[in-house]
Amino acid sequence: MTGRAGQITDPGRRGPGPARPSVPGMDTLIELRDVTKRYPGQAAVAGVSLDVAPGAAVAVMGPSGSGKSTLLNLIAGLDRPTSGSVTVAGERIDTLSETGLARYRRRQVGMIFQFFNLLDDMTVLDNVLLPAQLARMRTATARARAAELLRALRIEGHRNSYPARLSGGERQRVAIARALVNRPALLLADEPTGALDSATGEQIGALLRDLNQSGQTMVLVTHNPALAARYARRTVQLTDGRVVADAVAEAGS
Numbered sequence: 001m002t003g004r005a006g007q008i009t010d011p012g013r014r015g016p017g018p019a020r021p022s023v024p025g026m027d028t029l030i031e032l033r034d035v036t037k038r039y040p041g042q043a044a045v046a047g048v049s050l051d052v053a054p055g056a057a058v059a060v061m062g063p064s065g066s067g068k069s070t071l072l073n074l075i076a077g078l079d080r081p082t083s084g085s086v087t088v089a090g091e092r093i094d095t096l097s098e099t100g101l102a103r104y105r106r107r108q109v110g111m112i113f114q115f116f117n118l119l120d121d122m123t124v125l126d127n128v129l130l131p132a133q134l135a136r137m138r139t140a141t142a143r144a145r146a147a148e149l150l151r152a153l154r155i156e157g158h159r160n161s162y163p164a165r166l167s168g169g170e171r172q173r174v175a176i177a178r179a180l181v182n183r184p185a186l187l188l189a190d191e192p193t194g195a196l197d198s199a200t201g202e203q204i205g206a207l208l209r210d211l212n213q214s215g216q217t218m219v220l221v222t223h224n225p226a227l228a229a230r231y232a233r234r235t236v237q238l239t240d241g242r243v244v245a246d247a248v249a250e251a252g253s
Contacts, residue, residue: 027053027054028051028052028053028054029052029053029054029056029088029089029185029186029217030050030051030052030075030086030087030088030186030217030219031050031051031052031085031086031087031088032048032049032050032051032074032075032084032085032086032087033049033084033085033087034047034048034049034083034084034085035047035048035049035050035071035074035081035083035084035085035086036048036081036082036083036084036241037067037070037074037079037080037081037082037241038082043082043241044067044070044241045067045070045071045074045081045241046067046240046241046242047084047242048067048071048084048238048241048242048243049243050236050243050246052217052219053217054185054217055212055215055216055217056217056218056233056234057208057209057212057217057218057220057231057232057233057234058218058219058220058232058234058235058236059220059221059222059227059228059231059232059234059235059236060072060219060220060221060222060235060236060238061221061222061223061225061228061235061236061237061238062223062237062238062239063223063239064223066238066239066240066241067238067240067241067242068221068238069190069221070241071221071238072188072190072219072221074086074094075088075109075186075188075219076105076109076111076188077093077096077101077104077105077109078105080094081094088104088108088109088185088186089108089185089186091104106131106134106135106182107135107182107184108184108185108186109184109185109186109187109188110131110178110179110180110181110182110184110186110187110188111179111187111188111189111190112172112175112176112179112187112188112189112190112192113175113190113191113192114190114191114192114194114195115195116163116168116171116172116174116175116195117175118163118171118174118175118178119163120162120163120164121162122162123159123160123161123162124150124155124158124159124160124161124162124163124166124174125146125150125159125160127163127174127178128146128149128150128174128177128178128181129142129143129146129181130178131178131179131181131182132145132146132181132182135182137182142181145181145183146177146181147159149177149180149181150177153173153174153176153177153207154173155170155173155174155177158170158174167200168195168196168197168200169196169200169203169204172192172193172196172200172204173204173207176204176207176208176211180211180216185217186217186218186219187208187211187216187217187218187219188218188219188221189208189218189219189220189221190221191221191222191223192204192205192208192220192222193205193222193224193227194222194223194224201227205227205230205231206231208220208231209230209231212231212232218232220232229249233248233249234246234247234248234249235247235249
């Protein structure tokens with residue numbers, strides 16, 4: 001839903017609040033310890049240690065090939081480290097079975113991609129409902145949650161449309177709704193404005209900022225310094241798979 005000044009609040013809650021409460025009492029939601037991901041001939045991520053607190057918004061930046069997307073995939077459980085540990089919400093995900101990783105992604109992670117990754121043969125509503133169905137959410141609960149998100153993101157009128165008939169900004173709003181439908185503790189975004197024109201990119205960036213201000217933990221991969229500065233208070237810089245800078249903006253900056 002939309003609160004004061006257009007702030008997105010959690011559908012189903014009264015007033016602003018996180019899309020899903022993080023694990024109670026936890027100071028750290030994401031914990032990486034000396035994580036390396038090696039492919040033949042190179043290390044895409046090399047000895048990275050990183051902590052992310054619940055409710056934080058972190059931008060990961062760096063040139064092409066610096067390891068940004070690999071790092072995001074390791075946090076998402078889409079890839080496994082060659083060495084080191086990845087812990088999310090108190091759970092060591094690098095040691096999980098494939099079934100355990102699938103369960104982790106359904107319950108804890110929402111992902112937004114540069115090119116939307118919507119299913120063109122499914123309606124907007126069915127795209128949003130898909131993660132809830134995979135998580136075996138009750139049908140009535142899932143449909144109510146999807147309807148709330150579509151209203152909050154101002155795309156309710158397209159619920160029966162197919163993605164190919166939507167603009168890029170509308171498709172990304174659908175992708176955000178799909179990412180949030182299971183109330184994930186963690187929202188991961190890989191170049192979420194990269195396929196959009198600048199004006200639409202600003203709108204999507206503002207939506208992500210509002211979600212974070214409502215309590216959603218977010219890790220954003222981007223090559224755009226302006227996007228990082230505007231919508232994330234902390235920026236982690238990667239070069240050749242290593243963290244070379246980790247800075248938090250001053251309040252009000």
